[in-house]
Amino acid sequence: MLLIKNGKIVTMTGVNYEKGSILIKDGKIVEISENINEPQGAEVIDAENKWVLPGLIDAHCHLGMLEEDIGFEGNDLNESTDPITPQLRAIDGINPFDPAFDEAVKAGITTVMSGPGSANVIGGQFAVIKTKGVSIDEMVILEPAAVKIAFGENPKRIYKGKNKMPMTRMGTAALLRETLTKAANYKNRKNAALAKGDNFDIDIRMEALMPVLDRKIPLKAHAHRTDDMLTAVRIAKEFNVLLTLDHCTEGHIIIEQIKNSGVPTIFGPIMTFRGKVETKNRNYTTAKLLNDAGVKLAIMTDHPVIPIEYLPICAGLAVKSGLSIEEALKTITINAAEILGISDRVGSIEKGKDADIAIYDGNPMDVYTDTLYTIIDGKIVYRR
Known part of the structure; x- marks a missing residue:
């Protein structure tokens, strides 16, 4: 006690x-x-x-997947050999002994959502975990918690180098639609076979998308630019699936569209230089503007892009740009928990x-x- x-x-x-x-x-x-x-x-x-x-919550990071002090041997972030990999599970790649876990704990961060990076159109399944433990299975709060999808420069750049689709934003959207269509068809065939008592061959790629189609977990969309965010919203509506907009760098430009979509946002990282074309319009006031419009908002580090221990400082920068102290604290506590679907526990x-x-x-x-x-x-x- x-x-x-x-x-x-x-x-x-x-x-x-x-x-x-x-x-x-x-x-x-x-x-x-x-x-x-x-x-x-x-x-x-x-x-x-x-x-x-x-305890603070980081709603989007790669803790334990891109380990500190290690090169290739500790990099389990992206399986960049195939643009469609929904079957990948973060729990198979997170190392609880990554020193960054200790940094999270020392900062009062007790829960994170960690998972694959944004090289692929569909990168795999995220997990929500506690930040202290020796067994990932015992640290899990929710798994799978979301399926990562990515728009914009990252999948274009990775697969242009391999001379294969997608090399355009059209290609990214087309591959995502194609895969979700296959998953819907797979679901119908499976249900029909089970109803008849027939044998059915399980496809683990398609199985990974069943919780998405059943609206149990969201697609977690890496999207910086306005057009990428709106494409994500468009596709989510087409397939009637849940969605979160992660990064949302140009969210201040399309506030009304985001508000009307009803999609929650996980904003950041904001303590970095504008290293890509799609981040050129990054603005520290975006968090305040989205929050003022009534958009459900969390703030992330995208660790290791920003070291995870600086999560509360990221929220503090939003306060400096006009967000109230109370609302900023919500972005790294209760708002994050609600967006991740774990507010019944943390x-x-x-x-x-x-x-x-x-x-x-x-x-x-x-x-x-x-x-x-x-x-x-x-x-x-x-x-x-």
């Missing part, structure tokens, strides 16, 4: 405490109040004058949720702030 007392608790539910307490038992939050009597035998953290938040400090909590000596979006404690599933996994 663990008791956190006297903390400035920011629950992300709209109910905060200037001086409150949280009781944790069996890995779950069991009580939140201004005052909780200290249970016998409980470990106590006195968080007076400290910020107590739900993203806020509420009774019954996983006891994933970060304690700071100030606002975590301030560069001078230190993480004092990180708690995952009720266990202190980092203590400054």
Whole structure:
């Protein structure tokens, strides 16, 4: 049992405490109040004058897939030998012993969505995992959590070098439509065979897309430019599937179109130079403008593009450009959890949720702030 007392608790539910307490038992939050009597035998953290938040969430990164301090041997990000690889699973490529996991924990980041890169039109299946553990299977919150798709420069550049489709944006969209059509046909044939009791040969590529067609998980669209984002929305509507717009670099140009689509956005990375043509219009005010329009918004690092420990600083830069402190914190807690489909477990400090909590000596979006404690599933996994 663990008791956190006297903390400035920011629950992300709209109910905060200037001086409150949280009781944790069996890995779950069991009580939140201004005052909780200290249970016998409980470990106590006195968080007076400290910020107590739900563990932070990075909604798009490649943690454990492009490992630190290692070259090719630790690069499991892109299977860039075939533009269509939905059958790839992030859990088969994430190394929990990547040193970046420790950096995440030290920053109070307790949950991430990690998965394949953007070389392929369909790159594979992302997973949502906790940031502490030795077995990826025990760290998983949700898997598969999304299927990665990519538009724009990346698949064009990779496959132009191989002299094969796609070498144009038309080719990327055509391959995606073709594959989703094959998946829909596969689903119909499978259902018909099962209804008759006939044998049916399983195709693991097509099986990977069944949760997408069933609207259980979204397509996770790498898209920077306006036309790429709108193509992603167009195709999602054609096939009646869920979608998230990841990167959304030019989102400020098509705010009304994104708002009307109802598609959530995962914005970033924003602490980088404009290294590609499609990022030339990157703007720090995009997060505020999307949020003000009512678009569900999370902020990402795209680690290792931005080191994962700087996730709260990325949110802080959005504050500097006009986003409120409360809304910025939502982008790396409850909004991220809702977009990833895991808000029943994490993203806020509420009774019954996983006891994933970060304690700071100030606002975590301030560069001078230190993480004092990180708690995952009720266990202190980092203590400054």
